[in-house]
Structures are given as structure tokens and as C-alpha cells.
Amino acid sequence: MNKNYILxxxxxxxxxxxxxxxxxxxxxxxxxxKIAEASSxxxxxxxxxxxxxxAISSKFNTKEKFRRQSPLKNILRIAAVFAVICFGYLYxxxxxxxxxxxxxxxxxxxxxxxxxxxxxxDSEINYxxxxxKKNRExxxxxxxxxxxxxxxxxxxxxxxxxxxxLGTQFNIFSRGESFNINCYEGLVSVHxxxxxxxxxxxxxxxxxxxxxxxxIKENAAAPQWxxxxxxFENASLFTVLNELQRQYPIEIISQDDINKRFTGSFTHNNxxxxxxxxxxxxxxxxxxxxxxxxxxxKGN
Numbered sequence: 001m002n003k004n005y006i007l008x009x010x011x012x013x014x015x016x017x018x019x020x021x022x023x024x025x026x027x028x029x030x031x032x033x034k035i036a037e038a039s040s041x042x043x044x045x046x047x048x049x050x051x052x053x054x055a056i057s058s059k060f061n062t063k064e065k066f067r068r069q070s071p072l073k074n075i076l077r078i079a080a081v082f083a084v085i086c087f088g089y090l091y092x093x094x095x096x097x098x099x100x101x102x103x104x105x106x107x108x109x110x111x112x113x114x115x116x117x118x119x120x121x122d123s124e125i126n127y128x129x130x131x132x133k134k135n136r137e138x139x140x141x142x143x144x145x146x147x148x149x150x151x152x153x154x155x156x157x158x159x160x161x162x163x164x165x166l167g168t169q170f171n172i173f174s175r176g177e178s179f180n181i182n183c184y185e186g187l188v189s190v191h192x193x194x195x196x197x198x199x200x201x202x203x204x205x206x207x208x209x210x211x212x213x214x215x216i217k218e219n220a221a222a223p224q225w226x227x228x229x230x231x232f233e234n235a236s237l238f239t240v241l242n243e244l245q246r247q248y249p250i251e252i253i254s255q256d257d258i259n260k261r262f263t264g265s266f267t268h269n270n271x272x273x274x275x276x277x278x279x280x281x282x283x284x285x286x287x288x289x290x291x292x293x294x295x296x297x298k299g300n
Contacts, residue, residue: 095128096126096127096128097126097127097128097129098124098125098126099117099119099124099125099126100119100123100124100125101119101120101121101122101123101124101142102121102122103121103122103245103246103247103248103249104121104246104247104248104249104268105121106118106119106120106121106226107119111127111132111136111138112129112132112133113132113133113136113149113151114149115136115146115147115148115149115154116146116147117144117145117146117147118144118145118226119142119143119144120142120143120144120145120225120246121142121246121247122142122246123140123141123142123143123144124140124141124142125138125139125140125141125144126138126139127139136151136152136153136154136155137154137155137157138155138156138157139156139157139158140156140157140158140172140174141158141159141174142174142175143171143172143173143174143175143225144156144171144172145169145170145171145222145223145225145226146165146168146169146170146171146172147169148165148166148167148168148169148170149167150166150167151166151167152166153165153166154166154167156172158172158174158179159174160174160177160178160179160192160207160210161179161190161191161192161193161207162190162191162192163181163188163189163190163191164188164189164190164191165186165187165188165189166186166187167186168183168184168185168186168187168188168201169183169184169185169186169222170182170183170184170185170186170188170199171184171222171223175242177208177209177210178206178207178208178239179192179205179206179207179208180204180205180206180207181199181204181205181207182203182204182205182218182220182223183199183200183201183202183203183204184201184202184220184221184222185201186201187199187200187201188200190205192207192210193210193211195212197212197215199215202217202218202219203215203216203217203218204216204217204218206233214233224265225268228267228268228269229265229266229267229268230243230247230265230266230268231264231265232262232263232264232265233263234261234262234263235261235262235263236259236260236261236262237254237259237260237261237262237278237282240262240266240278241254241278241295244266244274244275244278247266247268247274248268248271248274249291250271250288250291250292250293251291251292251293252293252294252295253292253293253294253295254294254295254296255294255295255296255297260282262278262281262282264277264278264281265277266278271288272288275288275293275295279295283297283298284296284297284298285297285298
């Protein structure tokens with residue numbers, strides 16, 4: 001009998017004992033018998049067809065559920081966003097406007113009431129646009145020339161004092177301990193160290209360290225620095241050299257006594273001419289090496 005046929009009967013549990021013995025005696029088929037006998041002990045895992053069917057069906061039949069939003073929650077969200085926007089606008093609108101200049105730079109601009117300001121080099125002005133109609137007030141660090149439109153009180157706050165006008169033209173120099181005010185039109189009120197001085201047109205105040213140094217007449221129609229020329233009356237060399245460094249991008253090294261006094265002017269358009277204008281009257285020499293300027297006494 002064909003051994004393949006006998007193996008088929010064996011696997012189906014139909015082979016006789018004699019047929020099984022014939023297969024075991026054959027080296028070719030003995031291994032099949034061992035595999036069949038070993039696998040006969042295996043059991044398939046339990047399978048619940050109905051439960052599996054219900055699980056699969058439930059996935060296809062599940063509908064997406066939507067949570068209905070509460071109208072009140074939507075309104076609160078919109079209100080919160082609106083509040084943030086309003087707060088941001090109010091915060092930004094209360095910030096001061098700042099105008100500043102760098103070394104060797106001047107800036108001319110108008111305030112909200114069309115008052116004009118010319119800002120000298122290395123200076124800064126701060127004011128608030130939103131409250132300007134009710135309060136014409138600003139702060140100044142440095143030097144500026146004002147042409148104020150007539151109206152309510154106009155105040156300029158500086159570290160050394162406050163200058164107040166209604167409508168006029170004036171210049172303020174506020175650097176370090178120096179506080180100089182020139183009135184070119186109208187009347188200016190100057191407050192410093194619990195002192196009030198009324199400064200009429202054609203007058204100039206010079207205040208050092210909170211003390212009045214000069215109150216003199218001046219016939220100029222406008223400050224000379226607007227026309228690119230700095231002018232000094234009996235100023236210390238220290239003050240003059242500092243102003244040179246504001247009008248030119250240089251670093252000055254002085255080997256001379258800074259207590260020297262200077263009366264005169266220097267131009268903002270030519271460094272060599274400016275240095276000669278300052279050094280020659282004071283018997284000083286200078287050298288220029290790139291941005292470094294050395295000033296020393298003649299003969300040294």
C-alpha cells in the first residue's frame with residue numbers, strides 16, 4: 001500500500017495499528033509520526049464568535065458625539081478677549097513718546113499742539129500724546145530750542161528745574177550741573193531750588209549746581225547751535241570739550257588744566273576748524289588720530 005496514503009489515514013485518525021507500525025519502521029516517515037504525536041496535545045484558544053461580532057459591530061455603529069457649548073461660556077470668552085485688547089490699548093496709549101538724538105545729530109519735530117522743538121545732539125525729550133491737550137508737559141535731558149504755540153501752560157521739566165511758559169520761544173541747556181535758559185520771545189518762568197525767576201525776552205539765565213551765576217541781556221534772535229555753531233560765554237574748558245564730543249564722534253584726551261575758561265564758538269561742520277577755534281585762544285595744541293583727539297599746552 002502507498003505509504004503516503006497510509007500517512008493521510010494516520011493524520012485523520014483512520015490508520016490501523018499495522019499501518020502505523022509500517023510508517024514508524026520507515027526512516028522516511030518516522031519523523032512525521034513524531035510531529036503528529038507531539039502536536040496532538042495542543043489546544044486552540046477559546047473563540048466566542050458572537051461576542052467578537054458584537055464588538056466589531058459596535059465600532060461601526062458608534063456615532064461621533066458633540067458637546068453642546070454653553071452660550072454663556074462663549075460670551076465670557078469673547079468678553080475676556082475684548083478686555084485684553086482694551087487693556088493693551090489703554091496701556092500703550094499711556095506710554096510716553098520719546099525723541100532722542102545721537103552724537104553729531106539734531107532733530108526737528110512738532111508736538112501735538114504744533115509747537116516746534118529742535119533737539120540738539122545727545123539729547124532726549126519725553127511726553128505723553130494722550131494727555132497733551134490737558135497737560136502740556138514734557139521732560140528734557142540735554143539741550144532743545146522751543147517755539148511754543150500759545151495756549152495753556154507749557155512746562156519743561158529738567159533735573160535742575162522747571163521752565164514754564166504760555167507761548168514763546170526759548171532755549172534750555174540742561175547737562176550735569178549746568179542749567180542755562182535763553183528767552184527769545186515772550187516771558188519765561190524758571191523754577192529751581194525753591195526760587196522763581198521771570199525771564200523776559202532778550203534775557204539769559206546761567207545756573208550752576210542750583211546757584212544763579214548770571215542773569216544778563218542777550219540780543220540773539222535764536223541759539224547759534226541751530227545754525228551748526230556752538231557758542232560759549234566764559235565757559236569752562238571741560239564744558240566746551242564735552243560739547244565738542246557731542247557734535248563730533250571723537251574721544252578727547254586733555255593734558256591741560258580743565259579750569260581754563262573759554263569765550264567763543266566752534267563749527268559743527270569741520271573738526272579741524274572747530275579744534276583750532278577752541279585751542280588757539282587758549283594757547284593749546286592738538287593732534288587727531290582717527291577718532292582720538294589729544295589736546296595739550298603749546299611747548300609740551
